[in-house]
Amino acid sequence: MPPRAPRVITRGEGVWLTDSEGHRIIDGMAGLWCVNIGYGRKELAQVAARQMEELAYYNTFFQTTHIPAIALAAEIAKLAPGDLNHVFFAGSGSEANDTNIRLVRRYWDVKGMPWRKTIISRWNGYHGSTMGGGSLGGMKPIHAHGGKIDGIEHIDQPYWWGEGGEMSEDDFGLARARQLEEKILELGPHNVAAFIGEPIQGAGGVIIPPKTYWPEIQRICDQYGILLIADEVITGFGRTGNWFGSQTFGIKPHIMTIAKGLSSGYQPIGGSIVCDEVAEVVGGGGEFFHGYTYSGHPVAAAVALENLRIMQDEHIVDHVRDVAHPYLKARWDALTDHPLVGEAKLVGLMGSIALTPNKATRAKFPDDANVGYRCRERCFANDLIMRAVGDRMIIAPPLVITTAEIDILIDRAKKSLDECWQGLKADGLV
Numbered sequence: 001m002p003p004r005a006p007r008v009i010t011r012g013e014g015v016w017l018t019d020s021e022g023h024r025i026i027d028g029m030a031g032l033w034c035v036n037i038g039y040g041r042k043e044l045a046q047v048a049a050r051q052m053e054e055l056a057y058y059n060t061f062f063q064t065t066h067i068p069a070i071a072l073a074a075e076i077a078k079l080a081p082g083d084l085n086h087v088f089f090a091g092s093g094s095e096a097n098d099t100n101i102r103l104v105r106r107y108w109d110v111k112g113m114p115w116r117k118t119i120i121s122r123w124n125g126y127h128g129s130t131m132g133g134g135s136l137g138g139m140k141p142i143h144a145h146g147g148k149i150d151g152i153e154h155i156d157q158p159y160w161w162g163e164g165g166e167m168s169e170d171d172f173g174l175a176r177a178r179q180l181e182e183k184i185l186e187l188g189p190h191n192v193a194a195f196i197g198e199p200i201q202g203a204g205g206v207i208i209p210p211k212t213y214w215p216e217i218q219r220i221c222d223q224y225g226i227l228l229i230a231d232e233v234i235t236g237f238g239r240t241g242n243w244f245g246s247q248t249f250g251i252k253p254h255i256m257t258i259a260k261g262l263s264s265g266y267q268p269i270g271g272s273i274v275c276d277e278v279a280e281v282v283g284g285g286g287e288f289f290h291g292y293t294y295s296g297h298p299v300a301a302a303v304a305l306e307n308l309r310i311m312q313d314e315h316i317v318d319h320v321r322d323v324a325h326p327y328l329k330a331r332w333d334a335l336t337d338h339p340l341v342g343e344a345k346l347v348g349l350m351g352s353i354a355l356t357p358n359k360a361t362r363a364k365f366p367d368d369a370n371v372g373y374r375c376r377e378r379c380f381a382n383d384l385i386m387r388a389v390g391d392r393m394i395i396a397p398p399l400v401i402t403t404a405e406i407d408i409l410i411d412r413a414k415k416s417l418d419e420c421w422q423g424l425k426a427d428g429l430v
Ligand SMILES: *Cc1c(COP(=O)(O)O)cnc(C)c1O
Pocket: 091, 092, 093, 094, 095, 097, 126, 127, 128, 129, 133, 198, 202, 203, 231, 232, 233, 234, 259, 260, 270
């Protein structure tokens, strides 16, 4: 791919970005899936300034804590389903997943089963870019740059459009979930600590699993007594039309990874929400020698708390479920009328379209045609940020997007698809 000078983003307001050349760009990706309440909310800046003046920093080691961390943990426990009542803070989603690796292994140690160490994950899942997060993830290019830690095994992803062949979506969802059972039996159930998955794979291309998938994964985790970790870094905090993606898919995890939308990206913060039983077991084992200097940083925690206040006071999750999703869904699905678009998927405000030269056979373009990249370039030229993952184009706009802004997003997407199609025709690729 040709090198290209980076675009310099200078301002943000609502769903809109401005660059150094004065373009007004509609941000179909909420930054990197995180600016859920939109850009430019002054309340968050004011809370940050106030917190810095009062207590800029303190740590949560050595039996100390501070009010923003206490208040934020309580608020998260209130919003999280079931008995997910305890929060271990980190500075990012990657750090939180590193915490999860140590936490689930420690859990089994304290339970007297130190042999339960292996964590099962999915190919093309994304769990971050640290050594632990990158290893949990199933992205081979990431493994190729720096390696992969031991004790992590991968099964195939529930990507029906790309890998389902002749199977029905439902049968395929079951088959892919049953790979978890096969992997557990292959490894020996007594060696398996946990399974981790994103309710919807985000960075992997917004892969929305068939409806049969998660119930079967849940059944298998329950049957073999292994811990279930839902990586909610993208799907948490309203993205799917509920507070958590686990609620949308009926998943009952022991641990949730959170970050991104927790603070709407205004401050770096992440964490692991842990259920009562895991917290009690790990807590019962004495001190857990783990934590980060910036775990629960008071400024980040105060900003996240203000973000959650705005989310609730302005009924933003209801807006996603009742207004923005239904409106976008109708227009998003209609993109399949375009000759280039095979399928269109959308849950809440997280969507993807598959670009294909043949809808009937769900064919792929040759890799070196870089069709996703070409389409992204057209979006850029039309002042729309839509990301490409292979030949899938994906969106996750700020949750506050209005119906009028959805119209603009769709109009720009269609124009970009048209121009991409013309370019492919000119180059003999369709
Ligand atoms: C972004 C992401 C992460 C990593 O979070 P960082 O804050 O970038 O470290 C982990 N899991 C998922 C599902 C993500 O999308």
